Amino acid sequence: EKVEITKEQEALMKLIVEAYNKHQIPQDVTKQLVRFYSTEENFLLLTEIATSQVQVLVEFTKNIPGFLSLDHEDQIALLKGSAVEAMFLRSAQVFSRKMPKGHTEVLEERIRKSGISEEFITPLFNFYKSVGELHMVLEEQALLTAITILTPDRPYVKDQQAVERLQEPMVNLLKKLCVLQHPQEPQYFARLLGRLTELRTLNHYHAEMLTSWRVNDHKFTPLLCEIWDVQ
Numbered sequence: 001e002k003v004e005i006t007k008e009q010e011a012l013m014k015l016i017v018e019a020y021n022k023h024q025i026p027q028d029v030t031k032q033l034v035r036f037y038s039t040e041e042n043f044l045l046l047t048e049i050a051t052s053q054v055q056v057l058v059e060f061t062k063n064i065p066g067f068l069s070l071d072h073e074d075q076i077a078l079l080k081g082s083a084v085e086a087m088f089l090r091s092a093q094v095f096s097r098k099m100p101k102g103h104t105e106v107l108e109e110r111i112r113k114s115g116i117s118e119e120f121i122t123p124l125f126n127f128y129k130s131v132g133e134l135h136m137v138l139e140e141q142a143l144l145t146a147i148t149i150l151t152p153d154r155p156y157v158k159d160q161q162a163v164e165r166l167q168e169p170m171v172n173l174l175k176k177l178c179v180l181q182h183p184q185e186p187q188y189f190a191r192l193l194g195r196l197t198e199l200r201t202l203n204h205y206h207a208e209m210l211t212s213w214r215v216n217d218h219k220f221t222p223l224l225c226e227i228w229d230v231q
């Protein structure tokens with residue numbers, strides 16, 4: 001026969017629905033889920049990572065055999081001249097699946113939304129892609145970073161020969177390593193050195209990135225200001 005809701009049942013229903021609607025998670029908790037990282041937040045996080053990366057870079061450089069025997073002003077000139085390139089290399093390794101898959105997406109998203117204009121995003125991610133395709137092993141990454149730091153013709157380096165004497169054994173070692181690690185790819189070593197040439201062009205893009213950030217009044221940390229001669 002016909003199903004009917006009684007008056008009591010209707011009253012019960014009303015009480016239950018009201019209670020259900022009243023007790024919800026506060027908006028500011030669930031809002032976290034859908035909040036897109038703001039440009040400002042991404043910039044601050046990347047600034048923090050870059051600052052920490054520079055500190056790590058200085059320690060790594062001090063452990064390069066012979067580096068601390070170089071002229072002190074040349075040591076500074078080499079660090080200042082190579083910091084950006086070393087950080088492009090380091091951040092690139094993240095995109096060659098060094099990190100769990102999810103991390104690369106988040107990092108890519110944060111870099112894309114950190115106030116960098118589109119014209120620099122393209123070459124930046126092209127570089128990341130080209131490094132990722134090399135599938136460098138750890139030894140190659142370490143040697144390539146040391147070779148980048150020991151580039152004799154950085155601005156203000158006085159004793160370039162002394163730097164060459166340190167860089168050359170690294171290049172010879174990397175060459176041997178590439179032959180051993182990639183016997184089926186005779187041109188692999190040349191491809192690695194090609195990345196160093198690409199890094200130099202990224203230096204120019206990076207200088208523009210800094211300018212555009214500064215124009216929009218983005219602040220850097222004291223260490224980054226010192227190493228990048230800004231502010």
Ligand SMILES: CC(C)c1onc(-c2c(Cl)cccc2Cl)c1COc1ccc2cc(-c3cccc(C(=O)O)c3)sc2c1
Nearest residue numbers: 043046047049050053084087088090091094099107111224
């Ligand atoms: C000041 C800041 C806004 C900035 O200005 N220019 C650049 C820059 C950008 Cl965008 C791209 C390339 C180079 C520079 Cl120099 C940056 C950010 O630079 C960095 C520097 C190092 C690293 C290491 C990372 C990283 C992640 C996960 C894991 C690891 C890991 O080593 O395990 C490393 S991300 C990262 C971002």
